[in-house]
Amino acid sequence: MRVAVVGATGRTGSEVASEASDRGHEVIPLSRTPEGDQRDVVDLPAVLADADTLVDFTVPEATVEHAHAAAEVGVPLVVGTTGFDDDQFGALVDAADVVPVLKASNFAKGVQALRRVVRAGVAALPDYDVELTDTHHNGKRDAPSGTALTLLEDIDAARRDAGTASGEGDDPRADEARDEGLDRTYGREGEHERAPEEIGVHVRRAGNVRGEHEVLLAGDDEILTLTHRAESRRVFAAGAVDAAERLAGRDPGFYDFSEVV
Numbered sequence: 001m002r003v004a005v006v007g008a009t010g011r012t013g014s015e016v017a018s019e020a021s022d023r024g025h026e027v028i029p030l031s032r033t034p035e036g037d038q039r040d041v042v043d044l045p046a047v048l049a050d051a052d053t054l055v056d057f058t059v060p061e062a063t064v065e066h067a068h069a070a071a072e073v074g075v076p077l078v079v080g081t082t083g084f085d086d087d088q089f090g091a092l093v094d095a096a097d098v099v100p101v102l103k104a105s106n107f108a109k110g111v112q113a114l115r116r117v118v119r120a121g122v123a124a125l126p127d128y129d130v131e132l133t134d135t136h137h138n139g140k141r142d143a144p145s146g147t148a149l150t151l152l153e154d155i156d157a158a159r160r161d162a163g164t165a166s167g168e169g170d171d172p173r174a175d176e177a178r179d180e181g182l183d184r185t186y187g188r189e190g191e192h193e194r195a196p197e198e199i200g201v202h203v204r205r206a207g208n209v210r211g212e213h214e215v216l217l218a219g220d221d222e223i224l225t226l227t228h229r230a231e232s233r234r235v236f237a238a239g240a241v242d243a244a245e246r247l248a249g250r251d252p253g254f255y256d257f258s259e260v261v
């Protein structure tokens, strides 16, 4: 397979290029300042004419442009970039009308497992307080991370399902919270009484941490912590290349990592 990689000079894109190459794929790396075998990203439409798939780990504003190009040329698109606003996300959805698009906030298989475990834990402990912590390297732009936002959606969904399923709980405040939907509290400072519906969200940016997410569930006298830690960017690269391999030949549409890999 010929895999075009935008962001190939970046922390994650470079790992994607190595992983794809190690698997025997022909890699076409692109950069805004090309060196060696890299192609200039302004030539993306021409490059895509010779590619079977495009993998993008860049920045949202650039990914939108790359999605237009992939749709124009008819090349499947794998997106690892995070931090899209609604309009930018809409551009990916539009591209999915024309080509298969797979976007995942985290390509680590362990995170897919974490999502299932978090949903099960939250459903089993509907009255427990939930706090989420996202820790990444000091160069990460978006906060909370895309993975943290995905986990928050999972927590919301599990709590709503648990509320509908049980219809009752020991703590009437928690029942009310389930009816009203859930609130995120980003960090805390000063006087603050914790509401039962609150999900505390904490972001740490330091050093070269590849990515760590922890969901803490606490009741009276017990704590359950569910943690995923990426120890190398290779796990993201492996998942992205898996996605690229399995997206080939699919119909246009917006695909979820868990249904493809």
Ligand SMILES: NC(=O)c1ccc[n+]([C@@H]2O[C@H](COP(=O)([O-])OP(=O)(O)OC[C@H]3O[C@@H](n4cnc5c(N)ncnc54)[C@H](OP(=O)(O)O)[C@@H]3O)[C@@H](O)[C@H]2O)c1
Residues within 6 Å of the ligand: 006, 007, 008, 009, 010, 011, 012, 013, 030, 031, 032, 033, 041, 057, 058, 059, 060, 061, 062, 079, 080, 081, 082, 083, 104, 105, 106, 107, 108, 142, 236
């Ligand atoms: N889904 C996942 O599993 C996963 C895992 C890790 C990271 N991510 C996400 O992937 C993205 C990249 O992260 P990273 O840590 O690899 O970042 P990075 O090291 O800063 O690399 C980003 C690359 O994007 C390219 N780029 C930047 N602005 C561009 C523009 N305007 N047009 C074209 N290319 C541009 C740059 O390449 P040139 O300068 O060579 O053009 C740069 O090397 C982030 O959104 C991050 O959150 C996702």
